[in-house]
Amino acid sequence: MKFKTPLTLAALVISAALSPAVHASEEVLVLGVNDALTGGGAVYGLPQANAVQMAADEINAAGGIKAGSITYKLKVITSDDKANPTEATNSVRKLIDRDNVKYLVGFCCSGSTSAVASFIAKEDALMLVGNAAERAITAQGIPNVFRTRPPADFTGSAAGTFVAQKGARNVAVIGALEVGFYTQYVDAFEKELNKVGGKIIAKEAFGLRDRDMTPQLTKIRGLKPDAILVVGYVEPAAFVYRQAVELGLNVPRYGFTSGSEEQFLKVVTSAQMEGVWDLRPTELTIEALGPQAKAYDANYRKKFNQSPTPSSPYAYDQVYVLKNAIERAGSAKDAKKVAEAVRTLPIPKEAVMKYMANDGSAMFDQNGQAYTSNGAFQWQKGKWVFVSELPSDNKAYSQFLRSIRK
Amino acid sequence: MNEFLQQILNGLAIGSVYTLVALGLTVVFGILGIAHFAHGSLAMFGGYLTFVFSTSMGLSFFASIAMAMPVGAVMGMLIERLAYRPVRDAPHINAFIIALGLTMMLEGGNLLLFGADQVIIQTPYQQVFDFGGIFVAQLRMVVIVTAVTLVAVVTLLLLKTKTGKSVRAVAQNRHAAVLMGVNVNFVSSVVFAISSALGVAAGALIGALLALAPGVGESFAVKGFAVLILGGLGSLPGAILGGLVLGVSESLAAGFLSSAYKDVISFLIMILVLLVMPQGLMGKK
Numbered sequence: 001m002k003f004k005t006p007l008t009l010a011a012l013v014i015s016a017a018l019s020p021a022v023h024a025s026e027e028v029l030v031l032g033v034n035d036a037l038t039g040g041g042a043v044y045g046l047p048q049a050n051a052v053q054m055a056a057d058e059i060n061a062a063g064g065i066k067a068g069s070i071t072y073k074l075k076v077i078t079s080d081d082k083a084n085p086t087e088a089t090n091s092v093r094k095l096i097d098r099d100n101v102k103y104l105v106g107f108c109c110s111g112s113t114s115a116v117a118s119f120i121a122k123e124d125a126l127m128l129v130g131n132a133a134e135r136a137i138t139a140q141g142i143p144n145v146f147r148t149r150p151p152a153d154f155t156g157s158a159a160g161t162f163v164a165q166k167g168a169r170n171v172a173v174i175g176a177l178e179v180g181f182y183t184q185y186v187d188a189f190e191k192e193l194n195k196v197g198g199k200i201i202a203k204e205a206f207g208l209r210d211r212d213m214t215p216q217l218t219k220i221r222g223l224k225p226d227a228i229l230v231v232g233y234v235e236p237a238a239f240v241y242r243q244a245v246e247l248g249l250n251v252p253r254y255g256f257t258s259g260s261e262e263q264f265l266k267v268v269t270s271a272q273m274e275g276v277w278d279l280r281p282t283e284l285t286i287e288a289l290g291p292q293a294k295a296y297d298a299n300y301r302k303k304f305n306q307s308p309t310p311s312s313p314y315a316y317d318q319v320y321v322l323k324n325a326i327e328r329a330g331s332a333k334d335a336k337k338v339a340e341a342v343r344t345l346p347i348p349k350e351a352v353m354k355y356m357a358n359d360g361s362a363m364f365d366q367n368g369q370a371y372t373s374n375g376a377f378q379w380q381k382g383k384w385v386f387v388s389e390l391p392s393d394n395k396a397y398s399q400f401l402r403s404i405r406k
Numbered sequence: 407m408n409e410f411l412q413q414i415l416n417g418l419a420i421g422s423v424y425t426l427v428a429l430g431l432t433v434v435f436g437i438l439g440i441a442h443f444a445h446g447s448l449a450m451f452g453g454y455l456t457f458v459f460s461t462s463m464g465l466s467f468f469a470s471i472a473m474a475m476p477v478g479a480v481m482g483m484l485i486e487r488l489a490y491r492p493v494r495d496a497p498h499i500n501a502f503i504i505a506l507g508l509t510m511m512l513e514g515g516n517l518l519l520f521g522a523d524q525v526i527i528q529t530p531y532q533q534v535f536d537f538g539g540i541f542v543a544q545l546r547m548v549v550i551v552t553a554v555t556l557v558a559v560v561t562l563l564l565l566k567t568k569t570g571k572s573v574r575a576v577a578q579n580r581h582a583a584v585l586m587g588v589n590v591n592f593v594s595s596v597v598f599a600i601s602s603a604l605g606v607a608a609g610a611l612i613g614a615l616l617a618l619a620p621g622v623g624e625s626f627a628v629k630g631f632a633v634l635i636l637g638g639l640g641s642l643p644g645a646i647l648g649g650l651v652l653g654v655s656e657s658l659a660a661g662f663l664s665s666a667y668k669d670v671i672s673f674l675i676m677i678l679v680l681l682v683m684p685q686g687l688m689g690k691k
Contacts, residue, residue: 040522178666204665209625211616214416215660215668222409235524235617246534246543247412266526267617 029065029072029332031056031319032101034079034091034116035130036109041083044108044131048315049078050304052105055319058299065323068330074319077101081112088112089119096123102335103128105318108311110134110181117145126335126342128321130314133181136406138369144339146368148314148321148353150281154397155256156185158374158390159229159279160192163254168227169198172220174213174240175231175256177205182231185256189229201225206236213240217247227252234259238267245272256280258310261383270382279390282354282375283310288386289354296352313352320350321363343368356394365398408539413661414654419546419615421653422553426608427626428633428645429557430601436640437577437597439498440490443505445605446627447512448485452478452606453613454520457527467529471610475603482602483595491594509624517620527613549611556607557646560600564642569596577640625669632672636679638689647687651675 033052036045056074059065065072079095081088095101104120104127107113113132120127121142129137129147138147163171171193176182190200201223204216217240220228228251230240237257241264244253254277264273282288286297296316300308325341326332347355347363353372358365365371371394377384427449434442452474459470489508493500533544564570575583576593584590612618612626633652637644652672660668679686 206665207669209619209621210668211622212416212420213665215413215657216665218409218412218416218657219661219665221412235619239616246541248534248536248539248541266524269532 025069026064026071026073027332028075029103029326030099030101031074031076031322032079032092032095032099032104033076033106033315034081034088034095034104035106035315036083036112037078037080039082039084041109041112044309044311045081045083045106047309047312048106048108048130051300051308051312051316052076052319054300054303055316059319059323065326065332067326067332070331072326072332078106083109083112085111085115088115092116092120096125102126102332103322103338105322106130106315107132110137113137117142120145124335126322126339128318130318131311135181135184135401135404138367139401139404139406141367141402143368144335146321146339146342146364146370148317148355148370148372149311150369150371150374150394151184151401152181152256153184153188154371154392154394155279155281155374155390156188157192157397158392159185159254159256160189162279162376162390163189163227163229164193164196164198166227166252168193168252169196170201170223170225171198171227171229171254172202172204172223172225173200173229173231174202174204174206174216174220175229176208176233176236177203177231178207179232182256185231186229200229206232206240208233208236210236211239212243214243214247217243217249221247221249225251227254230255230257232257234263235267238264241276242268242272253277254279258283264379265382270379273379274381276379278377278379278384280374280377281372282386282389283372284308284313284352285310285375285377285386288373288375288389289352292350292352317348317351317353320348321345323350324348356392358394358398365394365401367398367401369398369401371397409661410658412540413657415540415542416546417654417657418650419549419653420656421650422550423608423611423615423649424626424629424633424652425646425649426553426556426604426611427630428637428649429560429642430604430608431627431630432634432637432640432642432645433560433573433597433604434601435634436642437573438490438594440501441498441505441631442490442601443502443627443631444485444508444512445601445630446623446625447509447516448478448481448602448623449605449609449612449626450516450618450623451481451512451609452602453527453609453618454516454525455606456610457520457525457613457618460527467527467531467610467614470527471607474610475606478602478606479599482598482605485602486594486598490598491591494594509627513620513623516623520618522620524617524619525613526617527610529614545615549615552607552611556604560604561642563600573597629672632676634686635676636686638686641686641688644686644688651687 033049035049056076060073079091081091102125107129108131110132117137127145133152135151234257325338329337329341346361356371363370374390374392376387378387455474456470459465459473489504531544531548535542572588633648637648656671659671
């Protein structure tokens, strides 16, 4: 470019110098979504990635994130970790090193998330974890890791209290017990049951691929339990519920499985499911949450032509946590400062999930853990119905979490 | 006692499915010497096909199976002609490698055609009968009866028909059979047709009793081979006995020892048999 006259040059310089004073500068802030976009974990990861995109679009449409004199417009890039620990490490490394991402969201699955958590403390980054339920992720107390989803055993204790209140004293457990967080749920459940003099009379296992649980159920039947607790993935769990009826095991059935009506009805009839309980975080349950949830549901359906999954809002809320924290910190340049802002952040008004406040009305506790309420759901005439909240003490749990390393 | 009988009954239903799978494997192995590992995935394909016939065409369970079996038979014959026949006279390892490759192809094909979510074939046999504390699900009875019927039909086919005689001749001594004028290519096709038709039926029963999903076929193929080793390679009565023994052992082991070791039992039995009685329960020495 040739400057024809010194006058042109002077005009250009002056206008450039004046620009910042005329309007605030705009920058692009890259959000890195690391999640299981393909493979077995995609049922959790893809909806999270969608939720992040939706939140980012909403924020940009409303003018972006205003921090100090800078307005940030969000740009979302996604990276598939296939719910695999090695892939996750590579995926996040690429996001940090190649794409210069400081803000990582998503994280649906425990194995891959734990792998990233093991090195993220040394990075200039902030990691917000979603659906991954493994307790150790926040028990370690890493300063730049925060999680919107409560650890499985937080729900397990609440479930144990509930089932004990219902009068069960000899409970037989059947579940995917080789998976860490299911065992943690059961252990917390057992502690509460023991408090009232009840006990777990059997702990039978099944794998993700198993479909015939009649041997385990026959054994349980012989022990004459007054209730059974089923913890595991919806696909095999549905068979447990059906086979329990086929074996004449007529005791109350409590579960920690999640799963939509369609997923269950593929395997078991509605009549066979009647009365089954699901004791889990309330997650996206329209009747238990507020207008925010209804709006989220409607917008998600419109944007993606499918209904949002119950756990997808964990990721949506992560984006609003970031927005509010960056505005509080005054800038997005220093991930450490933003992390400090997250630590004392009150629950954002845009959050969809219902969180329980910690000390100082902060959303996250000392370990970076947020707590959503737990609910008791029951299958009634073909649908999961929200019956009541499960009594949950997040402050007591938070103290417990602080005292352990995993 | 009740619990013991219940476990045995539960085990018999799964065992009869194992028998069907093993039968399909043993005819191919015994007569053609091919370790047809892809049988499990073909069985799954048959199960998925049965599901498609029953849902999209509204056919009854058995009508759907009856339509899927010929399709399976044709696929089996195609596989024999295109994949195995070219390596018929080569070292056995070649056929096994091809079998593995076929497994991957079929699994991939099933995934593309039918998706990754589990598929269950709905049947009208949902009743449960209570015999003094022992509960018998109607569907399990249907599975056992179907398997028994198919085994009987195949046995009759092999023992009483001229084609069956040709098949047995090739099994005994291929070269002599050729000299006696038996068309070995025809026999190979027939064997694969029978094997695959049985596989399709097994897949349909698995789809009705349990579920069809990626990976299920392979695990049934492995159990099928365990049954072959237990019963004796190439022995039909061995496959029948072996299948039932494996099914019941798994049930009893999971019920009285530990559910965590249910799948391990099949491998333990394989190892024990190979150590103590390598020819299997009914195999020839």
